[in-house]
Amino acid sequence: MLTLKQQEVLEFIKKFLKKHNYAPTVMELADGIGVKSKGVVHRYLQALNDQEYIELIPNRHRNIRLVEPPEGTSSMIPLLGKIAAGQPIEAIPNQEELDVSAVFLGADRYALRVQGDSMIDDGIFDGDYVICRHSHTANNGDIVVALVDQEQATLKRFHHNHDQTVTLTPANARFSPMVYESRRVIIQGIFVGLIRVDHH
Amino acid sequence: MLTLKQQEVLEFIKKFLKKHNYAPTVMELADGIGVKSKGVVHRYLQALNDQEYIELIPNRHRNIRLVEPPEGTSSMIPLLGKIAAGQPIEAIPNQEELDVSAVFLGADRYALRVQGDSMIDDGIFDGDYVICRHSHTANNGDIVVALVDQEQATLKRFHHNHDQTVTLTPANARFSPMVYESRRVIIQGIFVGLIRVDHH
């Protein structure tokens, strides 16, 4: 836990950083909090460093780094609550956050723009972006990006049968499930999420 | 990390480049930052080069190139193409990218977890996260987060009538549109997008 003085030092660092875009020297810090000795300030810095509020790069000038990254760098969206939960949203003091990047960003992730209505019953609409994970195998029930006869890439629910065939099922009552020999179907990815942007 | 002087040098280079469309010589740089020795300036250039803020082409006059700062912490997902487009995905040499943060990250954005099926026909499913923009007004046809009688926050399509009433329309055939006096309905946000995470 921080002592009062330590908090004061931390506050000053933040303010200084915001103002100048570089860290203060120990002496500037000493001036800022009304202390005459560098040694004293350095003791505070050590404490803050030990508690990981800041990071000190040894023997460098203006060597203070804030550990908590300044807001805006992250992909966090405040998660205010559940809708239809019976409470006014703005009254909910909820600290939860939704991390966009954790779910969708990764070396093996890619996006595809959806065209057509074949998965409409699964809530995947024309114009949506589906986020997929690269994979050439899938489990039964997965929604996959499948390539049939090297020709047509489609989004379908996948089911592997016992007779060397697979069934690709659209989520739309107007279309029927299709059965193919396994060798004709190549899995190109597995559905992991969906992003929709309202263009209203 | 850059020292103060290094920042100053970098700034001067940028300004010079903007003004003249070509890089300064070492001596012009020295003048610009008030230093008399070429050697000193060159040391700064080396430092900036090492830290990849600039690129120095060896033994050329006016040999400083600015290195484009690395893409923002990158909320970019490669956008490989359109699904059901008739081509194998991996064969599409597409450079497009989908920027997650641009759409969803902003001071006035927040997320809500959807509970229930009232918007199912608009492809908004139970468990989805809807991204909203804070707003107390809406246009006809917007999907809004609406609070009725300070009690129930729901997601509905909004329509403002001419007789001091509003109509909130669920996107589900099993539910009917509701009409309320305007004063009973408070808009808390406007739907701007949707995120779904597959928990399969």
Next chain:
DNA sequence: CTTGAAAGTTCTCATTTCGTTCTCTATGAT
């Protein structure tokens, strides 16, 4: 093509600034 000024590069030396460590002192709480 030659050539010389201009420009980039590599050094060494000196000075200043700054982080770091240390000791000594003081005060208040348990």
Next chain:
DNA sequence: ATCATAGAGAACGAAATGAGAACTTTCAAG
């Protein structure tokens, strides 16, 4: 009394900065 917190200041070494000489390479004028 002991310990945690707080301050002053000295001393040291490393980092940052500066000046300038010496060298090589580039580039354009003649």
